[in-house]
Amino acid sequence: MTEKAFQDYYPTDFGQCYGCGPFNDYGMKIKSFWTENEEESICHFTPKPYHTAVPGVVYGGLIASLIDCHATATASAAGYKSEAREIGSDPPLRYVTASLCVDYLKPTPIDATLQLIGKVKEIKGRKIIITVTLSANEEICARGEVVTVLMPDSMLSRK
Amino acid sequence: MTEKAFQDYYPTDFGQCYGCGPFNDYGMKIKSFWTENEEESICHFTPKPYHTAVPGVVYGGLIASLIDCHATATASAAGYKSEAREIGSDPPLRYVTASLCVDYLKPTPIDATLQLIGKVKEIKGRKIIITVTLSANEEICARGEVVTVLMPDSMLSRK
Numbered sequence: 001m002t003e004k005a006f007q008d009y010y011p012t013d014f015g016q017c018y019g020c021g022p023f024n025d026y027g028m029k030i031k032s033f034w035t036e037n038e039e040e041s042i043c044h045f046t047p048k049p050y051h052t053a054v055p056g057v058v059y060g061g062l063i064a065s066l067i068d069c070h071a072t073a074t075a076s077a078a079g080y081k082s083e084a085r086e087i088g089s090d091p092p093l094r095y096v097t098a099s100l101c102v103d104y105l106k107p108t109p110i111d112a113t114l115q116l117i118g119k120v121k122e123i124k125g126r127k128i129i130i131t132v133t134l135s136a137n138e139e140i141c142a143r144g145e146v147v148t149v150l151m152p153d154s155m156l157s158r159k
Numbered sequence: 160m161t162e163k164a165f166q167d168y169y170p171t172d173f174g175q176c177y178g179c180g181p182f183n184d185y186g187m188k189i190k191s192f193w194t195e196n197e198e199e200s201i202c203h204f205t206p207k208p209y210h211t212a213v214p215g216v217v218y219g220g221l222i223a224s225l226i227d228c229h230a231t232a233t234a235s236a237a238g239y240k241s242e243a244r245e246i247g248s249d250p251p252l253r254y255v256t257a258s259l260c261v262d263y264l265k266p267t268p269i270d271a272t273l274q275l276i277g278k279v280k281e282i283k284g285r286k287i288i289i290t291v292t293l294s295a296n297e298e299i300c301a302r303g304e305v306v307t308v309l310m311p312d313s314m315l316s317r318k
Contacts, residue, residue: 016211018218026209050185052175053255054310059177060227060256065220096212097219101260151213 005031006041006073009088014151019069030066032073032118038081041074041118047110058108063134063142066116068100071130071146074118078130079150082123095128095148102144112136126150164190165200165232168247173310178228189225191232191277197240200233200277206269217267222293222301225275227259230289230305233277237289238309241282254287254307261303271295285309 007020007030018027032043045066053059075095080087108114115135122129126149134142166179166189177186191202204225212218234254239246267273273295280288285308293301 013213016214018210018212019220021211024209024211026207048185050183051177052180052183053177054172054253055175059224060259061178061220061224064223064227064259064261065218068219068223094213097263099260099262100219100223101258102223103258104256 005033006077006087007031009092010076010094011092014092014094017069019065020073028065028069030069030073032070032077032116034077035117039119041070041077043070043073043116043118044113045116046113049110052110053107056107056110058110058114060102060104063104063108064100064102064144066114067102067132067134067142067144068097068146070116070118071100071132071144072097072148074120074130074132075128075146075148078120078123078128094151096151098127098147098149100144100146102142104142106139106141108134108141109136114141121145164192165236165246166190168251169235169253170251173251173253176228178224179232187224187228189228189232191229191236191275193236194276198278200229200236202229202232202275202277203272204275205272208269211269212266215266215269217269217273219261219263222263222267223259223261223303225273226261226291226293226301226303227256227305229275229277230259230291230303231256231307233279233289233291234287234305234307237279237282237287253310255310257286257306257308259303259305261301263301265298265300267293267300268295273300280304 015021015023079093174180174182238252291303
């Protein structure tokens with residue numbers, strides 16, 4: 001793993017996300033990295049006791065949020081790499097979600113650290129598709145596919 | 160709208176969800192109802208200022224969470240209705256998510272009350288499929304489809 005997370009390269013305006021923004025004081029501040037061979041991205045998150053669906057099980061919205069944020073961060077890092085640019089260099093590359101699909105394969109235990117592994121499935125123009133698995137105790141509990149697109153100007157005009 | 164929300168009929172163990180459980184003190188406690196003709200379900204939610212993606216825009220994980228929880232609650236109410244049973248009667252009907260797909264159509268403004276409208280697409284055996292639109296200021300910002308299944312015993316054995 002590299003020492004600095006993908007999200008730590010976001011400029012201030014792009015780092016306000018509740019899921020992964022380093023500058024959102026109320027948020028979950030998830031951190032995504034390349035694995036050693038840089039073929040996959042990795043993220044760990046430990047749910048809070050109140051992130052329940054039913055007692056002992058993580059609620060699906062958290063799982064969707066983690067998959068979404070890990071995927072958009074992976075897209076950003078993959079975008080820089082595809083342009084042979086240093087991550088974080090100007091102009092910044094920030095991807096947003098066009099669509100998110102999650103299959104919940106089995107109940108995700110709340111007393112485990114969750115591991116997310118992301119893979120780049122496709123890069124085409126402004127679009128990057130990322131697949132993500134979410135595991136607990138080395139068992140895959142959910143799989144996601146996220147279609148991300150380079151952030152449109154319309155999202156920035158709302159500041 | 161009826162006065163009591165679908166979620167208010169959940170027994171204690173089924174009402175711990177961070178998204179919609181009436182008994183989760185840290186959660187969002189969303190409330191879902193039938194519309195007057197009972198052909199659709201409705202839910203309103205006002206995001207907190209920190210539920211941001213970028214400044215002014217709601218983060219996708221919240222949108223996925225709201226769609227998910229409104230859909231599973233709608234499935235529960237629809238399940239009772241399909242069996243011609245009073246909502247909340249024993250044995251309780253609680254549905255969990257097998258898969259969730261969300262299309263993000265446009266940025267969702269954070270300074271609006273969000274409206275979710277659910278519709279039953281299919282009821283077949285233990286499975287109920289719900290479609291949901293999420294609107295702000297009368298514009299649809301996201302659409303979701305949620306495949307729910309009657310909660311398996313395996314989720315309850317983790318208490």
